[in-house]
Amino acid sequence: MFKHEKQLLCNVEVERANPYYAALLQEQLGGANGELKAALQYMSQSFRIKDQEIKDLFLDIAAEELGHLEIISQTIMLLNGHDVDATSTQSGQIQSHVLFGLNPGLVNSSGYSWTGDYVSVTGDLCADLLSNIASEQRAKVVYEYLYRQIDDKKVKQTIDFLLNREEAHNAMFRKAFNKIQESGSNKDFGTTPDAKMYLDLSSPSPSNNKFSNIDVNHPSFN
Amino acid sequence: MFKHEKQLLCNVEVERANPYYAALLQEQLGGANGELKAALQYMSQSFRIKDQEIKDLFLDIAAEELGHLEIISQTIMLLNGHDVDATSTQSGQIQSHVLFGLNPGLVNSSGYSWTGDYVSVTGDLCADLLSNIASEQRAKVVYEYLYRQIDDKKVKQTIDFLLNREEAHNAMFRKAFNKIQESGSNKDFGTTPDAKMYLDLSSPSPSNNKFSNIDVNHPSFN
Amino acid sequence: MFKHEKQLLCNVEVERANPYYAALLQEQLGGANGELKAALQYMSQSFRIKDQEIKDLFLDIAAEELGHLEIISQTIMLLNGHDVDATSTQSGQIQSHVLFGLNPGLVNSSGYSWTGDYVSVTGDLCADLLSNIASEQRAKVVYEYLYRQIDDKKVKQTIDFLLNREEAHNAMFRKAFNKIQESGSNKDFGTTPDAKMYLDLSSPSPSNNKFSNIDVNHPSFN
Amino acid sequence: MFKHEKQLLCNVEVERANPYYAALLQEQLGGANGELKAALQYMSQSFRIKDQEIKDLFLDIAAEELGHLEIISQTIMLLNGHDVDATSTQSGQIQSHVLFGLNPGLVNSSGYSWTGDYVSVTGDLCADLLSNIASEQRAKVVYEYLYRQIDDKKVKQTIDFLLNREEAHNAMFRKAFNKIQESGSNKDFGTTPDAKMYLDLSSPSPSNNKFSNIDVNHPSFN
């Protein structure tokens, strides 16, 4: 079960209302690499995990991502200010002003609705962990893009906090991956000649392409 | 912030694995009237609510719906059993067997992905509460359909619990509505002659249609 | 069967072309609470209704909403003017200028395509009527947001007409609800102890929360 | 404006309830080539048409397609019978049994929601008419597939009626196309050398491919 505490995971303030920044931040609420996706992906994957430590890890992070969702939503609400006015967004989604009444909504920065298609679940722990590591890295990249385009010190502090938390999750998922790396879809990896061919289908190619001669082993992290 | 407790809100068991029942139950996980929709709708609406009691109510119920999501997901996982075999579903979605590896996924009973389009947020508390009352009534109806089609005593107990909780939420939202009914979109309701016309556009009509003569006042519940 | 008359339900004019206003109005053509959604929801729900008066009511309103769809579409067409020029929209969807050739299209104000997911149909008349009452209230709210942001007297008149009609429908649906309120999903409402619990899952809570002690009866309107 | 008459465009009966046939027929209600798509495509395209005869034609057919929508919906409702039971569908969508309460819903035969993406509108009458001719031909093909798989004489009669109406529309749209074929996107067709090249990019090719030497003129029908 989930219990809610009204205190946020970190302090949330904005220097001043800016509906355009709110439109940008929607990307991390309702977008492909946003907090809702992260929370639901890890929660959905957790159900069949037998390793209790890893199951606990997934649920710790899922709960935290729900907390991030609140942080982003609260920031958007403050940035949206007090008057519906779609011209204030300059570009991107305007549903905040004609549909959501300045609330955060489940859409990305261009107004496209969040979809379960963003969530990867396979029931194979190796594949799920690799998905999560990639998800955390992409979430970091989106926060970097937002950081560059939002000129509000308070919001930048919030973004910085969230970006660093994604790095922490990334490292934790890699540690979990290394623990189980000999199992599931990592077993019997690269055992037939088909797995060792290089098909050079795009031409012309740089000379001496280093990738044409590879060892095909299962993934493992340093 | 959200904190997770591994104990579920109610006990979850199944008499025996039945992947077809699992496919049916997906409707209340990833469907239009399911638990994910409810949790995210109430959470999204809560951000701009100024009445602290009502804000608390929305967050109490949102957190509970996340707990329902876990209950449905755990039931699906148990019903899915241990072998991927799409023929065992008889009808409905088969992604559990080719994509999710028997995990619960964010799709409805026909395999259609959950979408933010299911969630209504307007920033007007009257409209949002009416949306929530309707959502709870629809959720009850879907649980009734599932109850009739699932012949597993343990799962029926779980459905019965969830169905009754939706009734409780329904009543709470109505009480909140009555508290704020003179505000927002309920103000200045039905004041022009246009709001009092009856346009009889479908013919033939039953004689003495009672609806052609109505008082147009704002909604309020007994 | 449907018959079309070229005369609109109300007179439609605009003071002058304004493609940005056209983009805003798309919300009520192809958006979540727009006229297409209303028309198709009531039509879809009408098929299994046995009460002939209520069935007639649903079809009267469905036909009227198709007429509203025409009104909104005609207004958008006039506002779009005569030259494709996406810069004239300032923000929001630009498909009118690169895809629809200044015609109204089935998208919302941010360019997201209309989807059947906006339509609620359950086959239970209590639930369907509650959905419709909520839909009409939300439609009113969106018209209020548009009214505030569109500075064209003629368009404001059109919005005012449509807004008042939604209020009329709202009142009619409530009258129909009261007629059938002891039936379907309203029967056996709130009969188990589970329906009477209050779960206080969000903390801290305001003292003396009034919602923790409620009577759980089925919905009924004053 | 639209007016509704409760009489259907043709008589609708079924030999007996058959929820699987109902699931199949959903394709022509909520599918890519179905009646809803046709009605909304022609209505959406009609707004900017200046030729009053062609505008009238589009609206005549749009109104008729709404009538077809009713016919298909009524047939589905009769085929769905009286008990929610998803096992009765054998294959395809089961939302009729867990969500719609045996009503017709806005989904296709696999349970995928209708979307505005099925509708083509360009504001260019040549392109729109070609889209409509193709749409009518595809609708005919789907009816042929359904006709082969549905073993109910009454339903076959209904399908036969609808299929023949699509042929009539097809012919009317072609006649309209020939009337305006020297206009819009048909002007200045095929005037540069780039429009006359044949790029043979798939190999090996059949010898003497007849398509490599073509006159590039604008489309016109016999």
Next chain:
Amino acid sequence: MFKHEKQLLCNVEVERANPYYAALLQEQLGGANGELKAALQYMSQSFRIKDQEIKDLFLDIAAEELGHLEIISQTIMLLNGHDVDATSTQSGQIQSHVLFGLNPGLVNSSGYSWTGDYVSVTGDLCADLLSNIASEQRAKVVYEYLYRQIDDKKVKQTIDFLLNREEAHNAMFRKAFNKIQESGSNKDFGTTPDAKMYLDLSSPSPSNNKFSNIDVNHPSFN
């Protein structure tokens, strides 16, 4: 199998970076009438074609459309410049700046994701060819809209090339249609009285509507 050559089908340059033009051009990458849709439609339709010349034609054009996809993508990449800055798009999608890192993405000009719903496949060659002819005409129209709104000589040259290629494909598909016009869904066309009725459902009508008296034959091009 497909082989890639790094040389593009035509030279691609831009006068200068212009992220707003990039947003417009996304319509022909990830939009309803864009290059991805064309490539995948023809490829998907090709599998069951028995006429080897026509199958070859479909694959020639499918491969070329993939080449067009590269051309549009490369143009977008150059127009996007070197700095993420969503204000530079003025209107329309901004995902290029918060999600794709200035890469071309699979979205249209308003940021709506590409969907398989744009692709028409029926397994009937008459219907598929009519779909393709209509698709090519619509693609031409969109290129004309873009040509008018993009003031960059180099990009205009690229658009001109692509527009003319669509005309060539259009003519080829018509030639193929005439070859097979007596087959499939064109057989037994318009044989019952139902196919010959004109239903005058929109009123008032222009006098002497020419469409009310038509011969219902199968489609064939001059």
Next chain:
Amino acid sequence: MFKHEKQLLCNVEVERANPYYAALLQEQLGGANGELKAALQYMSQSFRIKDQEIKDLFLDIAAEELGHLEIISQTIMLLNGHDVDATSTQSGQIQSHVLFGLNPGLVNSSGYSWTGDYVSVTGDLCADLLSNIASEQRAKVVYEYLYRQIDDKKVKQTIDFLLNREEAHNAMFRKAFNKIQESGSNKDFGTTPDAKMYLDLSSPSPSNNKFSNIDVNHPSFN
């Protein structure tokens, strides 16, 4: 540019037609981890890559995935046999029988349309490579699920070939990742105290959770 050769990348045969197996295989044509997603993801990511070897690698693999798409499509076409009959699928999507005319279509095994939302592009090479490694691992897992459920020796051979190719791609992407691992989003990884916290939000926790004490470095593979 792309050139097509009619010869497939590997030989494709089936023991006998089996439309149910065809429905299953649709997952790897039009599903979230299928071949279309892979081809378009790598192609979309390739545009801004400066390292010519890695760009060549992405295009080699993208072209190969298009070839895999053909292999899967051809297998589906053979398995679909010669008669539209939706009952032959047992479960899952039936659009092959009512819409596509036994052609492969751009839908997954439950009939849900392919969407650009499956494709991850960030413009950051570290993030994109991690996405690709995860994608290849997930594709392998889906092929394993299909392999277990499809009892046709010839189809099993095809699946085995494709599965091994995904392993090869996986290894190549990891080698490319190690080459560029000190760049882009991998720079300045884990430098603030926020990146080093462990938030224990799910309770009770297993004792001595190993993940609570981690080094936060950027990802790198062995």
